[in-house]
Amino acid sequence: MKILKLLIIILLSFSMTGCVSYMELNELGIIDMIVIDKNNDNYIVTINMLIPNQDDLENKEVYTASNISIDECLNDFYLKTNKKISFTHLELMALTSNIKQQEYDEIINLFLNRVDARNTFSTIIVDEPSNIVDYKAKDINELININSEEYGLVSIKQFDSIIKDILEMNISYIPKISFKDSPSILGYQSVYSSNSDLSKEESLGFNFITNQIKQSKFNSNNMGFKIDTSNTIITVNKNEININITSTYQITSNNSNTQDEHKIQKIYEDEINNYINDFINKNQNNYFLSLIEKYQNNYYKKNQKINIKYNITFNSTRINNSNIKGGFHEY
Amino acid sequence: MNTNSKTSPLGLCFLSTFLYRSFYVIGLFNIIISISKSDSLFSVIIGSIIGFVFLFIYFYLNNHLEENNIFEKINKTFPKVISDLFIVILIISFMIISSYNLYNLALFINYNLLNDISIIPISILLLLCITYLSIKGINTVIRTSGILIFIWIFLVIISFLALVNYSNPSNLYPFLVNNPLNIFKGGIYYGVISITPLLMLLLIPKNKIENNKRYQKYMLITYIINALYFIINLVLILSILGYKFTNILKYPDIIILQKVSLLNFIERIEDLLSFKLMFDGFIFLSLAIIYIKEGLINVLKIKSNNKIIYFISIAIIICSLYLHLTNIEFTIPFMISILIIHFFLLIFIKIKNFTNNSQ
Numbered sequence A: 001m002k003i004l005k006l007l008i009i010i011l012l013s014f015s016m017t018g019c020v021s022y023m024e025l026n027e028l029g030i031i032d033m034i035v036i037d038k039n040n041d042n043y044i045v046t047i048n049m050l051i052p053n054q055d056d057l058e059n060k061e062v063y064t065a066s067n068i069s070i071d072e073c074l075n076d077f078y079l080k081t082n083k084k085i086s087f088t089h090l091e092l093m094a095l096t097s098n099i100k101q102q103e104y105d106e107i108i109n110l111f112l113n114r115v116d117a118r119n120t121f122s123t124i125i126v127d128e129p130s131n132i133v134d135y136k137a138k139d140i141n142e143l144i145n146i147n148s149e150e151y152g153l154v155s156i157k158q159f160d161s162i163i164k165d166i167l168e169m170n171i172s173y174i175p176k177i178s179f180k181d182s183p184s185i186l187g188y189q190s191v192y193s194s195n196s197d198l199s200k201e202e203s204l205g206f207n208f209i210t211n212q213i214k215q216s217k218f219n220s221n222n223m224g225f226k227i228d229t230s231n232t233i234i235t236v237n238k239n240e241i242n243i244n245i246t247s248t249y250q251i252t253s254n255n256s257n258t259q260d261e262h263k264i265q266k267i268y269e270d271e272i273n274n275y276i277n278d279f280i281n282k283n284q285n286n287y288f289l290s291l292i293e294k295y296q297n298n299y300y301k302k303n304q305k306i307n308i309k310y311n312i313t314f315n316s317t318r319i320n321n322s323n324i325k326g327g328f329h330e331y
Numbered sequence B: 001m002n003t004n005s006k007t008s009p010l011g012l013c014f015l016s017t018f019l020y021r022s023f024y025v026i027g028l029f030n031i032i033i034s035i036s037k038s039d040s041l042f043s044v045i046i047g048s049i050i051g052f053v054f055l056f057i058y059f060y061l062n063n064h065l066e067e068n069n070i071f072e073k074i075n076k077t078f079p080k081v082i083s084d085l086f087i088v089i090l091i092i093s094f095m096i097i098s099s100y101n102l103y104n105l106a107l108f109i110n111y112n113l114l115n116d117i118s119i120i121p122i123s124i125l126l127l128l129c130i131t132y133l134s135i136k137g138i139n140t141v142i143r144t145s146g147i148l149i150f151i152w153i154f155l156v157i158i159s160f161l162a163l164v165n166y167s168n169p170s171n172l173y174p175f176l177v178n179n180p181l182n183i184f185k186g187g188i189y190y191g192v193i194s195i196t197p198l199l200m201l202l203l204i205p206k207n208k209i210e211n212n213k214r215y216q217k218y219m220l221i222t223y224i225i226n227a228l229y230f231i232i233n234l235v236l237i238l239s240i241l242g243y244k245f246t247n248i249l250k251y252p253d254i255i256i257l258q259k260v261s262l263l264n265f266i267e268r269i270e271d272l273l274s275f276k277l278m279f280d281g282f283i284f285l286s287l288a289i290i291y292i293k294e295g296l297i298n299v300l301k302i303k304s305n306n307k308i309i310y311f312i313s314i315a316i317i318i319c320s321l322y323l324h325l326t327n328i329e330f331t332i333p334f335m336i337s338i339l340i341i342h343f344f345l346l347i348f349i350k351i352k353n354f355t356n357n358s359q
Helices: A002-015 A070-079 A101-113 A137-150 A159-169 A200-209 A261-282 A286-295 A297-302 B009-020 B024-063 B070-077 B080-112 B119-136 B138-166 B180-203 B212-241 B243-248 B252-257 B275-300 B306-323 B332-358
Strands: A028-039 A042-050 A060-067 A084-086 A092-096 A122-126 A171-178 A184-192 A216-220 A223-237 A240-254 A309-318
Touching: A002 B119, A028 A101, A028 A137, A042 A070, A060 A070, A070 A084, A070 A101, A092 A137, A101 A159, A101 A184, A122 A137, A122 A159, A137 A171, A137 A184, A159 A171, A159 A184, A159 A286, A159 B243, A184 A200, A200 A216, A200 A223, A200 A261, A216 A261, A223 A261, A223 A286, A240 A261, A240 A286, A261 A309, A286 A297, B009 B138, B009 B180, B009 B212, B009 B275, B024 B080, B024 B180, B024 B212, B024 B243, B024 B252, B024 B275, B024 B332, B070 B080, B070 B180, B070 B275, B070 B332, B080 B119, B080 B180, B080 B275, B080 B306, B080 B332, B119 B138, B119 B275, B119 B306, B138 B212, B138 B252, B138 B275, B180 B212, B180 B275, B180 B332, B212 B243, B212 B252, B275 B306
Parallel strands: A028 A084, A028 A092, A092 A122, A122 A171, A240 A309
Antiparallel strands: A028 A042, A042 A060, A171 A184, A216 A223, A223 A240
C-alpha cells in the first residue's frame, strides 16, 4: 500500500505538474484569425498570430502560405515560425468566394479533426483577403454583432452552425464583408451547393424567415420604421409553408401624407413581405425543401418534385413613440 | 470489505447512478444516434422499459439467498463445474468491458483535456487512482460516489441552465421516419449497456444493506431519474446540434459544453464541466476491479489479498492497451453473456423453489 501511494505521488508529480509534454506559453503561437483563399489549385492561407510583449499586448505577426491543401499550408508555417500553432483561441475565419463545395468539405474535416480547435468561432466571407489582416478579429465580430442587434442585416455565423446547415440543407448563409477601403457589411452569401450574393433586402428577408431579427430599421413610402421585436413561426403542412411574423414597431419619421393606421401598417407589412419574397424568389428553395424534409418526411420521400406553396401572415402592433420613455411626441 | 458494516441504500443509489452511465460518453450515446438517428429518443424510451425487465432480474437475485453475494449464489445454485464456468465467464466479460472502459476513458481525457500526452501515461495514472480506491474497499467506493454525486449534480445544473437557451425544438425533427427495427435495436442496446454494470451490485448481499425493505423502491426511483436524465440530455444535444451533426461527432457533449457562457464573461469552462462525464467510468472501474477480485477469490479458493487487485489492474491496463477497443459493439456480446448468466441463475432458482415447494 505504501509503495502504491509513493508510486502515485511520484507519477503525479511528474505528469500533472506538466513535466510531460512541457511547453511554455510563449512557445505557443495563438491564432485569432485565419483567412483561406484558393487560387487555381492552391490554397492561400493567412494566419494572424498573437505575440504579446511588454510594450504591446496586442502585438501580432501575419504569416501566409500557399500549398495544395490547408494542412500542407499549416505545415509550411513551421518553416517561418518557431511557435507551435494553436487554434484554441481562434475567433474568426474568413473565407473568399473562391472557396467552393469541395473546399468546404476539406475545411470542415480539418477543423472537426483538430483537437485544439473549438468550432464556435465566427465565419465570414471577404472580398479582399489581403486587407482583412489589418483589422482585429474581435472588432470584426463586434461589427457583425452590433449590426445584428441594431439593424438586423446579418448575424454572427459560428462555424458549427455552418456544418449543421450544410449537413441538413446543403447550403449555408454566411455574412459577407467588404474590406476594400474600410470594413463594410454587404449582406449574406450562400455557400456550398450554390455560391451567390444576397442583396440587403434578401438578407433581411432571410433573417426574418430564420427568426434572427432582434431589431431592424427601414424606410418605405417616405416613412421610417423601427422594429422593436420580431418573432417568426413557420408551420409546414405537406408542401404548404405558413410563415407568421409577430412584431412590434414604431415610426421614426413620417414625411408622407399617410396618417391612417391601417395604411401605415400595410406599408410596414408590405415592405417585410417584399424582403421575404425577394429572398424566396431569387434564391433556391433549399431552405423550404429542408423544412419539408424535416417536418413532413414521409411526404418528402414519396414526392419526387415538390411544388412549394408558401403564405406569409403578419401580426403587427404599432407602439406609439409617446408611450416610450424619452421618445418624441408626434402630433 | 468490513463484514460487519452495513451499506446505506442511499449510498448504493448514488453508486448506481454512475453505473447506469458508465458507458454513456464513451460509446452508448454515439451508438444509439448512429442506429436510431432522429428517432433516438424513442429508442431510449423503449430501452428504459427493457431496462426495467433487467432491473427486476437484479431485484429477484438480490432478494434470493440474502446472506450471499452473486458468486456464492451461483455456487449454491449450480453444480461446481458449471458454477466455476459461469464465474470465469463473468470475470472475463467484466475484464473485457473494463478494458474497453479504461481505454476509452483515457481516449476521452486525451481528446478533451490532455491533447499532447499519449494514452499510456493517462491510463496508468487513471488506473493508479482507481486501484487505490479499489483497495480501500467497496464501502469507500460507495462513499466516494456519495461525494461525487453532489459535484456531478452541480455541474449538470450549470450545464443545463447555460445550454437550454441554445436549444431549438425544430432540430428534433423528423420523428418516426427510421426503420422500427433499428429503433428497437437502439432500445435493446440502451437497456443492455446501461443495466449490465448495475449487476455488479449483486456483490453486496442483501442482508448487508441497511433498511433493505426500502432499497428496492429507492433503486427503482434512481433508475427512473437516470432514464429521465438521459432523455433530457439527449433532447438537449439533439435540439442544439440536430441528429446529422451529432452523428458525425465523437463527443457531442463536449461540443455543446463549448457553448456554455455564464453571465457573458465566464467562458471556456468545458474542461471543468466535462469532469461530470469522467466520474462514471472512474466509479465503474473501481467497482469492476473489486468484482473481478471477489470472483477470482471464489473460483480459485484463495485468501483475500490486495496483491490480487494489483494483478487485476495490470491485466486490465495490458488488455486495454493491447486490444485498442474503440467500438462499443465489441462489448455487447460480453454484456449479453453476463445478462444470460444472471437470467439462467434466476430460472434455476425459480425451478429449485418450485420443486422444493412441490415436495
